[in-house]
Amino acid sequence: MVPKLTEKELRVSVNEKLLEEATKIQEEKKVLQDRAQKLETSRQGVSEAVYNRVKNDYFKKLEDLKNRMEGLKKDLDQELVTITEKKIQVEANLKLHVEEVEEAKLRHSLGEFPTEDYEKVAQGETEEIKRLEEALKEVRHHLERFEGLLETPSQKPAPVPMKPPPPPPPTPPKIEPKTSPTITEKKAAISESTAKVPLEEKKAAPSLVVMENGKVSEKIEVDHNIGIGRSPANDVVLKEPKVSRQHAQIQIDGDNYLLVDLNSSNGTYVGGNKITEHLLKPNDEIRIGKTTMVFKV
Structure with a gap:
């Protein structure tokens, strides 16, 4: 018989x-980040002094909010650990009760359990499974609330796009050959001069x-x-807890x-x-985490 968790053991104290x-x-x-974004699109027609004053005001307020959140981070992390442990406990107990029904069904099909005994076990375990699933749903809800606070990416103004490469130098005009030696000499001189102009090389991107x-x-x-990050949507996926x-x-x-560290739970180190x-x-x-990366240029 699988032990049942008490209501106190199932309850999540948030x-x-x-x-x-x-x-x-x-x-x-x-709100401040949205205003900062809007400020960038509204700076035309505003003096540099006014623009900088407003921008610095928003930056100062954002720094203050960041410091306030840092002050809560330790308690938030502890709450997340507690709720995660509760989730693991409920999931493990739920698995045992599901297996109990599966085993009773198998023994009944083999003729070991009479129908009456099997139905009694199945009914009791089904009710317990439903109770555990409801509790697990609540635990996951609270877990998502805290994860959302701890893993919300820092919304910074979009970086300035890279300047497009300059257009290639214009092709020198084609000079038709003529019988005059003077023209031929000029053509050779132009070709030699053009050959000396170096082609602009595309700068190689750094690597991680x-x-x-x-x-x-x-x-x-x-x-x-x-x-x-840990999400598969990232360019560098690190599968570490x-x-x-x-x-x-x-x-x-x-x-x-x-x-930029995106308000991660365990920090980024350089x-x-x-x-x-x-600035790399x-x-x-x-x-x-446990992974090391080197920025190469």
């Missing part, structure tokens, strides 16, 4: 006050080298914004490459230092 405060911060943050056990496991060209679904991003701004934003330099060593 710190609603903490959740409410963190949610309010995220909502205020979104992913290391595992001291060996290169993956090399990704950084020719667009690079997402890093301590890595957030949307953990970090490399944002391209002209010739600059900015590594050269052993925890960062929020970091050649051979910078990035660590997320």
Whole structure:
């Protein structure tokens, strides 16, 4: 007989006050981010002094919200751990009760259990399974609420797009050959002069080298914004429990490459230092979870 979890064991005690405060911060943050985006599209016709004053005001308020959220992060992480443990406990117990019905059905089909005994077991276990499924639904709901707060990507203004490469130099006009030696000499001179003009080489994009056990496991060209995290939608997918679904991003701004931590649960490190934003330099060593990556130019 599989033991049943008590109502107390199934109940999830959520710190609603903490959740409410963190949610309010995220909502205020979104409002400010939207205004900052709108400011960029409304700067035409506004003096530089006024534009900078408003921009700095928004930046200061966003920093304040970020610091407030950092102050709650430890408690939020602990709540997430507690709810995750509850989810694992309920799922494990639910699995045992499902298997109990499956086993009773098999023994009944083999003639070991009379129909009356089988139906009694099946009815009792079905009711318990329903109770556990309802409890699990509630646990998952609370889990999603906290994960949403801890893994909401930082919405920054879109990076300035890379400048398109300049058009190739115009093709020199074709000179028809003529019998005059003077014209022939001029044609040769023009051809020689044109040959000396170097063709503009396309600058190679940097790369992100992913290391595992001291060996290169993956090399990704950084020719667009690079997402890093546990979600399969990322460019670099790190399947580690301590890595957030949307953990970090490399944002391209002209010739600059900015590594941004997306409010991850366990942080992003460059050269052993925890960062929020970091302008990448050649051979910078990035660590997320247990994975090391090297920025190569």
